[in-house]
Amino acid sequence: MTNMTKPWQDKLRKVEPYVPGEQSKNKNIIKLNANENPYPPSPKVMEVLKNMDTKKFSMYPNAGGAPLVDALAEYYGVERDQIFTGNGSDDVLALSFMSFFNSDKPILFPDITYSFYPVWCQLFKTPYKTKAIDDNFMINSKDYYEENGGVILPNPNAPTGISEGKEFIKDILDHNRDCVVIIDEAYVDFGGYSCVELLKEYENLVVIQTFSKSRSMAGMRIGVAIGNKDLIGVLNAVKNCYNSYTMDSVAIECGTASVKDDEYFRQTLNKIIASRERSTKAFEDLGFTVFPSHSNFIFVTNPNIKAKDLFETLKKENIFIRYFNLPRINNHLRITIGTDEQMDILTEHIKNYIKNH
Ligand SMILES: *Cc1c(COP(=O)(O)O)cnc(C)c1O
Numbered sequence: 410m411t412n413m414t415k416p417w418q419d420k421l422r423k424v425e426p427y428v429p430g431e432q433s434k435n436k437n438i439i440k441l442n443a444n445e446n447p448y449p450p451s452p453k454v455m456e457v458l459k460n461m462d463t464k465k466f467s468m469y470p471n472a473g474g475a476p477l478v479d480a481l482a483e484y485y486g487v488e489r490d491q492i493f494t495g496n497g498s499d500d501v502l503a504l505s506f507m508s509f510f511n512s513d514k515p516i517l518f519p520d521i522t523y524s525f526y527p528v529w530c531q532l533f534k535t536p537y538k539t540k541a542i543d544d545n546f547m548i549n550s551k552d553y554y555e556e557n558g559g560v561i562l563p564n565p566n567a568p569t570g571i572s573e574g575k576e577f578i579k580d581i582l583d584h585n586r587d588c589v590v591i592i593d594e595a596y597v598d599f600g601g602y603s604c605v606e607l608l609k610e611y612e613n614l615v616v617i618q619t620f621s622k623s624r625s626m627a628g629m630r631i632g633v634a635i636g637n638k639d640l641i642g643v644l645n646a647v648k649n650c651y652n653s654y655t656m657d658s659v660a661i662e663c664g665t666a667s668v669k670d671d672e673y674f675r676q677t678l679n680k681i682i683a684s685r686e687r688s689t690k691a692f693e694d695l696g697f698t699v700f701p702s703h704s705n706f707i708f709v710t711n712p713n714i715k716a717k718d719l720f721e722t723l724k725k726e727n728i729f730i731r732y733f734n735l736p737r738i739n740n741h742l743r744i745t746i747g748t749d750e751q752m753d754i755l756t757e758h759i760k761n762y763i764k765n766h
Contacts, residue, residue, distance in 0.1 A: 427528040430731050439754060441745040442729040444567075444596075444706050446625035448677045448748075451670040454626070454663045461659065470658035473645075477661045480668040481633055485605050490638040493645060494664070496655040498595060498619035498632030501644075503529055505615060505634060508647045509589035510535045512558030519548050521738055523567045523593065546571055546700060546708075550580045560585050563593040565601045568733065568743040570702030572601035582611045589640065591615045596704035598623035598678055599685070605635055612637040622705055623678060624667050631656070631664045681705050685746045691756045695763065710741045719762055726758055 430443035449455075474494035482489040495501035506529045510516045513536065518526050520539040530537040540552035546569045553560050560581060565572035582590055594616055597603045605616050615636040621627035634644060648655060667674070689699045689707060697709040710716065720732035720742060731743040746752065 453666040493634040497630035501632035514558035516559040570704040572703035601703040
């Protein structure tokens with residue numbers, strides 16, 4: 410068939426969407442490709458669901474996200490007007506791009522980072538410039554000294570897992586007083602440095618976190634922005650320009666229960682951190698270079714193994730990990746930390762692969 414051009418087609422938006430780690434209906438797969446948490450959310454979340462009064466579904470949820478916002482304000486030790494909640498941190502990030510990155514100057518972010526950033530730039534027509542991370546995959550803070558329309562960095566970075574400390578973040582902030590700096594802390598709970606404490610010092614800082622990884626609630630879609638009340642006010646205004654109710658009442662209540670159960674949260678984090686250290690050693694023993702990770706995944710490469718081939722072989726064996734066919738990282742693999750049992754099965758499969766190649 411000929412590819413006929415319809416007269417209305419030139420009016421359509423041309424976009425290249427972000428591609429998330431794939432999902433599968435097969436229950437027997439070991440899924441280590443989307444940085445999901447292998448453990449369930451807090452049992453307090455289950456209690457909320459069991460006791461949920463469905464009559465309230467006939468009413469709109471609280472547009473401001475209370476009581477989740479109140480629980481988060483207490484958790485972070487900030488005022489409630491410094492907290493914004495949204496439908497996953499992707500929603501919060503997209504709104505932040507719209508709210509804070511409105512300059513003609515390019516925003517800056519690393520060349521190897523969360524691949525959704527350039528997609529939002531394209532969607533919102535935000536000019537941007539990427540800055541090459543070095544050969545050890547470290548971000549150079551001096552790259553962010555030049556004039557710009559804003560800065561966004563994940564800390565820890567994705568997909569490298571490498572994190573930076575307080576001095577590094579302060580250096581970026583000190584050299585970017587006249588734009589908004591967003592730090593995407595999707596993985597910070599797994600041992601990284603959280604710059605929430607710097608909000609007192611820097612009023613142009615916005616910290617974004619998610620319930621998807623450390624709180625085992627990716628399916629519930631909860632994201633948070635923390636910043637000074639003027640910036641949070643703009644986020645709310647922009648949100649209210651397209652949808653007053655980004656968060657549903659179930660997510661608001663379940664999220665609140667999760668925040669209030671700090672003990673379970675810490676226990677789960679500690680289990681994943683211990684498995685990460687154990688897996689790091691196992692991969693090093695198999696000849697891989699493992700980048701130092703403060704997240705719930707490891708980023709690995711092995712000069713004797715073709716990453717793409719190993720990725721495809723494991724997929725046939727029902728083990729999903731993540732491969733990015735991108736410059737500089739096309740012989741690397743990102744592996745989510747699952748349970749010790751899952752990680753043992755994975756390393757057994759890799760041992761076999763090495764034996765047969
Ligand atoms: C997973 C992730 C997000 C988005 O998570 P949500 O599920 O939308 O909350 C944002 N930033 C980074 C760096 C991530 O890895």
